[in-house]
Amino acid sequence: MNYKYLIVGGGVAGTTAAETIRKNDPEGSLAIISDEPYRFYSRIMLSKPSFFLGKVPFDSVWLKKKEWYSDNKVELLKGKVATSLDSSKKVIKLDDGTEVGYEKLLLSIGAHARRWPIEGADKKGVHYYRTLEETKGILDQLKDAKSAVLIGSGFVSFETADLLRMAGKEVTLVMMENYYWEPFLDENSGKMIEASLEKAGVKIIHKMEVQKILGDEHVAGVILKDGTQIDCDMIVAGIGVVCDHKWLESSGLKRNRGILANEYLETSLPDVYTAGDSSEFNDLILGEVVQLGNWVNAQEQGKTAAINMVGRERKPFKSVSFYTTQGLGLGIAMVGDVRPLPDRKVIVRGSPEEGAYGRIFIDTSGEIIGATLINRGGELMTLTKLIEQNIKMTGKEAELGDTDKDLKMLLATALAPVSVSGNGEASAVPVEKPFEKIKVGWFSFSCCEDNTVIFTEVMNDHWQEWKKIFDFRHARVLKKHNIMDEFDVAFIEGAIASPEHEAKLKDIRSRSKILVAVGACAVIGLPAGQRNTFTDDQKNAIQFLIDKFGALPKVLKVADVVKVDADIPGCPMDPKVFLEKTNAVVKMLRPELQ
Ligand SMILES: Cc1cc2nc3c(=O)[nH]c(=O)nc-3n(C[C@H](O)[C@H](O)[C@H](O)COP(=O)(O)OP(=O)(O)OC[C@H]3O[C@@H](n4cnc5c(N)ncnc54)[C@H](O)[C@@H]3O)c2cc1C
Ligand code: SF4
Missing domain, CATH: 3.50.50.60 (FAD/NAD(P)-binding domain)
Structure with a gap:
């Protein structure tokens, strides 16, 4: 047996790699070797209450239908253990003696639970x-x-x-x-x-x-x-957990706790790649070699490794990793590098007494590199961005630790310092006499809130002009005390995912002269509404979350619920288009300004 692409390990890294290879090379022969007797399933689901307590059908654990493999010309060699690699002959040997040849090989072998080294650990139970x-x-x-x-x-x-x-x-x-x-x-x-x-x-x-x-x-x-x-x-x-890579010893592959790789997920052997929990790779954001153990990291590495295996481009892997879990009234999250090394500064945010407590790690260069959050999950994405952007926090430690300061604001300021002069379209609006300011509301529903970040960046550049013409009545990113009365214009970001969202959006519409949908989630319902496009298996797998959070069966765009006067598409929105539309709104509401 010979394949153009051979993948050892059929978990999320291996299966995502197979999917990505197929998208980029529709015909290249492709096989996955898996020592488990099953097709791709959700490891995350295994410890979800709905599955564990039998509240959802057992079949909701499958993430690929049986036909997916044949439909996509992916051969799944189930229940087969890879036992050795000969990289000079480009061959993997299986436990039944079969030799499988490859042109490009991905080792996405994950990890297994560390065995308990105590006598009697082999007893039933x-x-x-x-x-x-x-x-x-x-x-x-x-x-x-x-x-x-x-x-x-x-x-x-x-x-x-x-x-x-x-x-x-x-x-x-x-x-x-x-x-x-x-x-x-x-x-x-x-x-x-x-x-x-x-x-x-x-x-x-x-x-x-x-x-x-x-x-x-x-x-x-x-x-x-x-x-x-x-x-x-x-x-x-x-x-x-332990990555079992001993079987690769005779191949000469460089290994440590995991399989060593550079930022392209290329190992020390030619045409051999690694991805997921098994890879110990050069992390470009953290600037060191790390091994991670989470779903999104494995999925994203599977994609990157596959693109590099197909070989039309050589793409480095760059992503901030995070892991979250919920239970017993707590939401726990870890993002980036949270190793407690002695040279790291730790900024505390909140306190156990408040029931919301975080620790932000800063390295010797002054950059945020990681955080642990308990019941502060709302700050996860902003911290991820702060880590991703390698922003120096020297001198801002007190703000980081002050829970009255919104981290989003800190991010926006760090990305775009306030410009006193202002130089964009909004500055062309002349302000000659006092007039009634335009009442603005900014609201976020189901989304990543990137448009809010852009909005604050644009606002920083135009603040001198904007403060004369806009009255920001409601914008959580700008102020703590928001007023919910009448708005001349309401900007709506995000998709509508729950009955509460629907009711709130209708209320905002009833208070607003003009309503603008901002960003792809609000305008077309995607990407926030990706679950609308799921297969039945995938929908079953997340049904417990929909039940738990009382979400709508289908995620809606803003126009599905209320009348929309203007759209600003994009994911995220283009700041230029935002300024153009905002100027148009100003013209419509205050023609005397022209
Ligand atoms: C109960 C549980 C809950 C979790 N919850 C979360 C969560 O909420 N969020 C999160 O981010 N992460 C979670 N994780 C971790 C997450 O599931 C893993 O990080 C992710 O599945 C790793 O994917 P992978 O493809 O790299 O490896 P794996 O999923 O481990 O897949 C590797 C596959 O390779 C096979 N294999 C290994 N060696 C060989 C060989 N020699 N020959 C053939 N096949 C081989 C393995 O048997 C396995 O099937 C959870 C894990 C568990 C166990
Ligand atoms: S449209 Fe894109 S950038 Fe905007 S909120 Fe949705 S996901 Fe985020």
Whole structure:
């Protein structure tokens, strides 16, 4: 068997790569080798309450239909383990002895749950939580189990504790650390997580290890190193993940914890690429070699590696990685590099007492490189942009830590410092006599709020003129106290995703003389409304979120709900078009200014 493109690993990195290759090379032969017996499924879904508690059909876990592979001429070699690589012959050997040749090879082999190095860990009832097979093992036992012990303090234990408590099980969590997620989180953040676990009825034991697993064939309990005995029917060990690349040793491929790669995701061997959790790559934004473990990173790396494999262009991978989880009343997010290295400055934002607490990491050059956020998820995208833009924060530390200061404003100012002169179309508007200012409202619905950032940048350039003619009555990005009365013009950004959005938009329309839809999400409903275009499988996979947030079955553009007087398309909008339309609105409302 020989393929133009061969991919080892059929997770999100491998499957996205296959999809991207097909878009760019419709005919090149392509195969995916997967040691799992399944087609592409959602690993994220495995720990979602709706799936775990059986509230959505099991089939919602699949992210590709069976026919997708044949329709796209992608051969899926399921249940086959790649056991060696000979890069001089360009051949991968499988566990059944088959040799598979390639022209371009992608190693997207992800990671597996770290095995618990303790005697008795092979007893029935000891679980790991990474694959669909392992999840089935947990679910099979769930009906009969009464109590569980969780090992480790990380994402897996946090999510599993929440799920098992929802399923009515007694849960004890044993960790070696002094507080949850030490050292990635500080003690304040760790204690916030512990408080929410304890409130949900989880018993936490710190600075402790298991000495012995009790039971014959099946787990009956554990004895801790201090002699305490805890009876339980199941154990879930969430002690990290490991990329298993030992089988690549004889190939001479350079490896560390992951497979080493440059910023193009090219490995040390010719025509061999890596992507996803298995890649340890040169991160251009952070300026160092890192290995990440999250879905979006794996997906985006799959795309970049595929483009480079097809070879029409050579594209570097550049993206800020983030990971989020929700549960037990907490929203936890980590963005960028959150390693607690001694030379990093940490700015604290909010406090555990307020219930919203963040830590922003600044490197020695003064740039933001990462952040951990608890119940401050609304700031995730702005922080991502601040990291992406490599903006120096020297001298702005106090503002970063001041929760009265909106980070979006800080970003907008950093991107476009205030210009006193002003030089665009709006400055052509002469202002000779006092007059009634134009009342403006700026509203954001379902979207990334990039148009708001552009709006504030444009405003900075034209502030001297604008402050004479506009009265910004409602614009959350500009002020804390907003007034909801009458507007001469309301700018609407974002798509309409819930009944609350619909009602609010109708209310704004009733108060506004002119209503302008701003950006693609508002004008055509996309990209915010991508779920409208999902396949049935994909729709099933997200149905629990739609139910949870009471969202509309279909995302709407602004014109689906109210009359729109003007559109400013673009994703994000073009500042020039925004100025042209704003000038037109000014002419219409205040002709005396001409
Ligand atoms: C329960 C759970 C919940 C998660 N929730 C989130 C979340 O909310 N948000 C988020 O961003 N991330 C989440 N993650 C992490 C996310 O799922 C991973 O980062 C992502 O799936 C990595 O994708 P990948 O394609 O790089 O690797 P993987 O998905 O691990 O795929 C690699 C594949 O390669 C196969 N393979 C390995 N070696 C071989 C070999 N020698 N031969 C053949 N096949 C091989 C593996 O078996 C696997 O099927 C979660 C993970 C888990 C387990
Ligand atoms: S149109 Fe694009 S830039 Fe604007 S809000 Fe939507 S996603 Fe963001």
